[in-house]
Amino acid sequence: MVTTAKKANILFTGGRSPATLDLIRLFAKDGYNNFVAESLKSNLSGVSKYVKKNFLIPSAALETEDFIYHLVDIIREYRIDILIPNCEEVFYISKYKEKLEKYCYVFTSSIDVLTQLHSKFQFIELLEKLDIRYPKSQLIDHRQDLIHELKNIDKFVLKPDFSRFASQVIINDKSNEKIDNIRIDEQYKWVLQEYIKGSAFCSYSVAQDGKVLASSIYPSVYFAGQGGTVHFESVNIPEIYLIIEKIVA
Template structure:
C-alpha cells in the first residue's frame, strides 16, 4: 500500500513512518524531520499554507497523490483540521473524520460542553471575551478556545490578571491541582482499536510532555470509549486529564496524532488494523522520550541531580534517534534553527511557532 503521511515536521510522523515500514511510505510538509529517513520512499515539500490558501494546499496534495498512486493519506499535526475540511475532495482515502466532529473536539469550550452532556467530570468552564462579566474567586486557568501545546495558557487568581487578544475567544477554567494524564487512541466507527495511557511526568511549560511511559488504567479507556461511541468517531484522537483523588477530569482533546503513538513498538501496522477494524493487542509498550529536550532540561535546570530523572532518561528510547536510521536525528537541529528564526521574526515562542502555517484558530477559510 502507498501511504502519504502529512505533518512531516513532527517526531510522531517519523515514528508513524517507521511503524508502517511494511508499506511504501511517503511524507510531506513545509519542513520535514523525516527527510532522508530509511523508513520513507520519498519526501515532498509543501509550499502552500492551508490556513492562508486551502485551495492551493489541496492542489499540491492531490498532485502528490496522483503522481505516486497514494492509497491512503494520514494527517498527524494541526493540518488534520484542514484535511478534515477537504477530505471528500482528496483523490484517495483519508484517515480522518469529518470537519464538524473534529471542530467540536478541537474547540475547547464545545468539547467541555460535550463531556458535560455525557456526564463526564470536567473543571468548571466558562466562555470569556473582553465584554464578559465573570467573577473569579479561586485560582483559575485562562486559555484560547483554539490553542495547542499549552501555549497562551495562564494561571490567574483574579479577573484583573486577565490579558487577552480581543480577536480571540477564551475559556476560564477551574484550576484543579492534580497529576496530568494523557491518552492516545486509534478508533474506527466508535470502537477503540489501539489505546495507550501515559502520565505527564517530564514536560516543557504547562504540559507538553517529553517523556512517555505506559500507565495502566481501565478507567481512562472507558471515558475515551464513551466519547468516541457518542460521536461514532473514526481516526486518531488524544485526551488530556487531571486526576484528583480517584477521579479523572477531562481538560481538552486533540483529534489527531500525538506522541502517545510512539509508545507502540515498531512494525505495528495500524493501517491494516484500521482497514479491517481489528483491535491491536500489544504485549509490551516502549518507553520513549524527546531525549535532546530531556538532556537540555537535565543540564540547564539541574534535573540530572534527581535520580529518578536520570533513570527515566536512561531507560527511555529517543523518538527521533534510531541506530539504523540516523539522518532524522541530525535533521532536528536544522529544524530547531528554522523555527527559532521564525520565532524571532514573528515574536512568538519557539513551541508556538512550530504550527504557524498549519494551525486552525477558528478562522474562516
Template sequence: MKTHKNILILGARAPMTLVLVRSFKKQGIRVILADSLVLPIGRWTNAIIKYEQLPSARFNTQAYINTVARLVSNYAITDLIPCCEEAFYIAKYKNKFLCKVWTTNIQELNRLHNKETFAKAFKHQLSIPETISADEFKNWNHSNHYVFKQKYSRFAGNIFNGVLLTKDELGNPEKWIAQKKIHGKEICVYSIWDEGELRGLVCYEPLFRAGKGAGIFFKFIENKEVEAQVKKFGEHLNYTGQLSFDVIIAKDGPWFIECNPRGTSGAHLLENQLADCFLVNGLRPFQDKRNQMLLFLMLLGYPFKFFKKEVRQAKDAIFRYYDPLPAMMQWLSLFEIAYIKLFKRISWLKATTYDIEWNGNES
C-alpha cells in the same frame, strides 16, 4: 501483510510521525511523507520512498489541498494520514481526496479542538470541569480558582493558571475560556479510531516538558476509568483518525480538560504495534511498557535528570541503529524552527506549528 497499500503521511515535523512511518515500513508498506517545512525530522528517515514539500496549509490553503490531491493521484495513495494540525484542512476538503482519509468531518474536529465548544458539546459524555467563555465570566474576585486559556491554543500556550485577573487583562476575552481549576496529576491519552472502532489506546504521563507544554518524556501508565470513558466517547462520535486528550486525575476521579483531535506523543509508546492500529480491525493489546523520551531535547533541557534511574533507562524515541539519520540530522530541523522563531518573532513552540495552525476562522 497488506503490501498493496500506498500511504501518504502528513506532518513530517512531528517525532511521532517518524515512529509511524517506521512502523509501516516493517509491514512492507510504501510510505510517502510530506510537510511544508524544508528540513523536518522525518525527511531523513530511510523508511519512506519519497519526501514531498508542500505549501503552507494555513497561509496557502488551496495550493496545499491541490498539491496533496496531486500526490494522492501520482502515488496511487490508498490511505491519507494527517498527524498534526493540517488534519483540519484535510478534513475540510476531505471529498477532494480519492482515498481513505484518516480524519472525521471538519465540524466535529472543530468542536473538539475549540476548548469552549468541547466542554459545552460533550459535558454529558465526559467528565469536563466547569468551562465558560471569558467574556461571560462573572467571578473575577475568585479568578485564581480558574485556569484561563485561549479557545484555540496548543502546547499550554497563553495560560493564566491560579492567578487573580481582571477581564481587561485578557485583551480579547471572547477568545478565552475560564475553566475551573482541578488539582491532581495530569496525564495524556492517545488513541486511534476507524468509524467508531477503537484500534489503539495508551495513557501516559509527560514527566518532563519543553517549556510549559509539549512533553519530551513519556511514562506509560494504566487507568481503566479513563480508558473506558475514551472508548465510549469515540464510539459515540463514530470517530475516525487520531484522538488525544489531556486529563487531570483528581481525588474524585478523572477530569478531561481538553481535546486534541490529532496525533500526539503517545504514538511513541505504541511503537511496535502502531501500523497495525491502521491496518487491522480490532483493538491492539498493549505490549511494550518501556518509557520513551526525546533524548536530544532532554539533554538540552534537563541534563542533570540523567542521574535518575528512570531517565537513564528510558528509550530514545528518535534514534534507531537501522535508521540513524533522523537522530543525527535533527539539529537541522531545530535550526529551521529557530529561523521561523526569529523571523516571525514568536515563541519556540509557536514556531513549530506556525504554518499549519487551525484557529477556527481559516478559509
C-alpha cells in the same frame, strides 16, 4: 505460483514531527510504502530511509488551496492509497476531506467532529452530554465579564477556546500584566475553568467507526512549555480508558 499482495502506498503530512517519523517506521516494518508531504524544509521524516519520496509543499495555513492542490497531485501521480494527516494540517485536510476522498482514503474525521474536540468549550459540552465529570467552565467573550468573574474566584485556569500545547494558558494569575494583554472578543473567546489539583495524564488514541483501535495513556511529567508532554512510558488507568471509549462511541 505464490503471489505477494502489494502493500498500500501511505502519504503522511507533518513530517517535521518525531511522532510522524515513529509512525513511518512502524508502517515500514509491516512493508508499507511511505511518502511524506511537508511545508518546512527542516523535515525530520523526509530524510528517513523508510520514506520512498519526500515532497516540499505549500503551507496548509498560509496557502491552503495550493496545499490541497499539491496533495491531490501527489496522490494521483504516486497512486496513494491512504492519506494520514499529522500536526495541524489535519484541520485543513479535514475541511477538504470530501474532495481528497475522490482519490484515496483519508484517515481523519469530519471538520465538525474535529472542531467539537478541539474547542475547549464544545468539548466540555460534549462531556456534559455523555455524563462525564468535568471542571466547571464558562465561555468568556468580553473583558469586563472576565474581570467580574475573576473577582469571585481565587484559583482558576484560563485558556483560549482554540489553542494548542497550552501556549497561552493562565493559571491562578490575576496580575494586570497577564489579563490586560490578552485579546478577548467575539472572534477570540476564552474558557474560564475551576482549578483542580491532582495528577495530570495525557492520552492518545486511534479510533474508527466508534471503536478504539489503539490507545496510550501516559503521565504528564516532562513538559514542552506548560502543556505539551513528552513521555515514553504508558500506564494502565482503566478509568481514563473508559472515558476514551465513551467519547469515541
